[in-house]
């Protein structure tokens with residue numbers, strides 16, 4: 001049971017997302033970001049444009065930006081290279097972007113934001129120097145993002161984010177409570193926070209720190225949009241997060257308690273998180289520690305402890 005879902009690219013779905021964002025901005029000071037812009041961002045410009053631009057951020061330039069969390073997959077996706085670096089600053093036609101990138105470009109201005117960070121476009125992919133420098137900052141890119149867009153159901157960058165239609169049954173049953181008679185909408189259980197780890201995006205090792213460090217994430221799952229910030233979780237269906245989980249079963253809820261106040265709780269979160277992390281797949285084994293370094297750095301700050309090579 002729950003509210004009927006709207007197509008993810010509909011004005012109603014964008015309005016829902018704006019409502020969640022506004023509630024977070026008004027009520028959760030913990031979720032506010034005031035960090036610097038990354039080294040480079042994609043300027044998504046106006047909705048009527050048929051291109052976007054890679055923009056090199058000027059020192060001291062301040063603005064909100066959104067970040068994309070997605071599976072690259074095995075496809076050949078558009079990347080910034082030394083050879084097209086200048087060209088990308090002049091403009092990248094939307095037609096050249098993958099479907100997931102185009103969808104992220106559509107969502108960003110809907111939230112009132114002009115800048116979007118996409119790793120394959122904002123890091124020069126064939127420059128080892130740039131990669132090393134920017135990979136070290138990747139944790140902070142997500143940590144200071146205004147809102148992270150997670151393309152949860154897509155196995156690669158062509159999978160898209162804004163699904164036009166959900167596949168769901170539409171059974172309506174008459175329902176009587178006391179003297180009130182109404183209708184109840186019945187459908188199968190949609191993917192929710194309990195099954196988020198089964199979505200293709202969340203089987204990837206790099207994505208764990210992208211999720212944990214982002215103060216706000218909108219997960220586009222196979223079934224519905226899920227909102228997650230430091231203080232709240234919401235489902236599009238309106239079904240509360242723990243409504244369908246077994247009482248008494250301790251499951252790590254996928255978030256580090258940065259502001260819990262109790263350090264021991266945070267330590268245990270860390271071990272749960274490592275358990276989750278090591279079960280995920282990663283394309284290059286050498287990336288295991290870099291994919292964890294953003295969280296490790298934040299953890300050093302919280303615990304005042306020292307982090308040495310994974311320990």
Ligand SMILES: [Zn+2]
Nearest residue numbers: 024028031229
């Ligand atoms: Zn919030």
